[in-house]
Amino acid sequence: MFSPLIVWNIRKLRKIPFLPFYEIKKEQERRLRDIMAYAYNHVPHYRRTLKSFGLKPENFKKIEDLRKLPIISKADIQKKPNDFISQSQSKDLFWVKTSGSTGQPTKILWSKNFLAASIGLGQRFRDAYASVLKSNRIPKKARISYLGSGSDTLDKYYRQEIWALKYTYYKNLKLFSIFDPPEKNYILLKEFNPQIIAGHGSYIGLLFTYMAQNKLDLPNLNVVTYSSDHLREETRRIIEERYCQVFAHYNAMETSTIGFECEAHRGSHLSIDTCAVELIGKDSLPVSPGEEGEIIVSNLINKGTVLLNYRLGDIGVMDEVDEDCDCDRNLPTLRSLIARSDDIIFLQDGTMLHPRLFWTIFKKWINQILQYKLIQEDFDKYTVFCLLSDEFKDQMDNIERGLIKDLKNVFGESDVKINFVNNLPRSKGGKIRTIESHISQHRF
Ligand SMILES: [Zn+2]
Numbered sequence: 001m002f003s004p005l006i007v008w009n010i011r012k013l014r015k016i017p018f019l020p021f022y023e024i025k026k027e028q029e030r031r032l033r034d035i036m037a038y039a040y041n042h043v044p045h046y047r048r049t050l051k052s053f054g055l056k057p058e059n060f061k062k063i064e065d066l067r068k069l070p071i072i073s074k075a076d077i078q079k080k081p082n083d084f085i086s087q088s089q090s091k092d093l094f095w096v097k098t099s100g101s102t103g104q105p106t107k108i109l110w111s112k113n114f115l116a117a118s119i120g121l122g123q124r125f126r127d128a129y130a131s132v133l134k135s136n137r138i139p140k141k142a143r144i145s146y147l148g149s150g151s152d153t154l155d156k157y158y159r160q161e162i163w164a165l166k167y168t169y170y171k172n173l174k175l176f177s178i179f180d181p182p183e184k185n186y187i188l189l190k191e192f193n194p195q196i197i198a199g200h201g202s203y204i205g206l207l208f209t210y211m212a213q214n215k216l217d218l219p220n221l222n223v224v225t226y227s228s229d230h231l232r233e234e235t236r237r238i239i240e241e242r243y244c245q246v247f248a249h250y251n252a253m254e255t256s257t258i259g260f261e262c263e264a265h266r267g268s269h270l271s272i273d274t275c276a277v278e279l280i281g282k283d284s285l286p287v288s289p290g291e292e293g294e295i296i297v298s299n300l301i302n303k304g305t306v307l308l309n310y311r312l313g314d315i316g317v318m319d320e321v322d323e324d325c326d327c328d329r330n331l332p333t334l335r336s337l338i339a340r341s342d343d344i345i346f347l348q349d350g351t352m353l354h355p356r357l358f359w360t361i362f363k364k365w366i367n368q369i370l371q372y373k374l375i376q377e378d379f380d381k382y383t384v385f386c387l388l389s390d391e392f393k394d395q396m397d398n399i400e401r402g403l404i405k406d407l408k409n410v411f412g413e414s415d416v417k418i419n420f421v422n423n424l425p426r427s428k429g430g431k432i433r434t435i436e437s438h439i440s441q442h443r444f
Contacts, residue, residue: 013120016273017329024330027273028063031300036060043306045083063276066298066309073311077106084305085109093304094157096150098253108253109304117301118256121271125260129223129247133195140172142189144199150253178203182210189218196223201231202432208239209370225249229431234366250337254307255299259334262327267319269331274301279318290320343437348379355435361406368392368399373424376437380414388420396420
């Protein structure tokens, strides 16, 4: 069971976004000092690294000081998981698996404190979309995921540990399978009649395109939330125009909530007091707001698997505008999240093709192609899987010719094959990597 102190902390976490920015920073720095001292005393990787650099926990006062540490990645945890785990054995720890969208799943150890904080952080997001819910009662929420996913594992834990949640939040939460086709899930959803639908961006896109094309409704629906993989901008607009407001949730099993979209819809507010975020360029130096950078996170709470200066594999852009958000939260804003688990394609001459470039190409085919997956097999060999809208099935040849022409414009002379399929290849966790390269590793 959670102690009253932990419950008090959850309440405190909920209020932090509305504090003045300098107080949020103060809270961040307090957590940084705490986790650095802990990492130095109990976690082999940090103890070794600090010693080899002649550093002490006291040398880490501001978040910028984390740059003194090397950047770590998923591969480091997979190679030597025990290096990042606290050696002070506590029975309060809990294992959660990442979904392994880019290969092997990784196991992350969550400390009890982090498990509790994660509720408060999730509540920040729920508070943001609560304002558009039409009823004050506990809303019916449909989550499209699968049994055994990270979120499902956490749900089981919370249900058991916090009985109050069992009769409130969990009372009206229902799980739907991401591996069922949209037409099946629509029938089940219609019966459940949810106010909130939450799922991966790619599945939300598929479901709502199907619903919109067939003029289907869900009368009680107020909010759609999505996380993980990308939701196409055009699909998002369809949902907003025909159904309800859409809110993005930026989270990962390594960090819990990193950011969340507020009711002003200006991007994602970053919960920097608990998960510090830095955007770096190719030279590993920080980029300015408005510029693209790779996202490096530091989980300032978790004392299970301790991850500081950790490469998530995402690329983002911070908001340039230094003005207050209409929602009164003072957390900084990530304006866009560009390449979640997608690869960047490199041509033989070193030209970098950004996933966003492909968004614009496929945008032209938005009515015909519902979803796609592009694989770079070799420098001049590409395979594209397309899920075609029923209405355009008789125009397959034209679409194939047109799309090959558009793609060759960017790839140059190359072998491009289009496969029209009924289901796109998904990872074990149900995600779709839209752009996948079999030759280049992340060179960014
Ligand atoms: Zn806001």
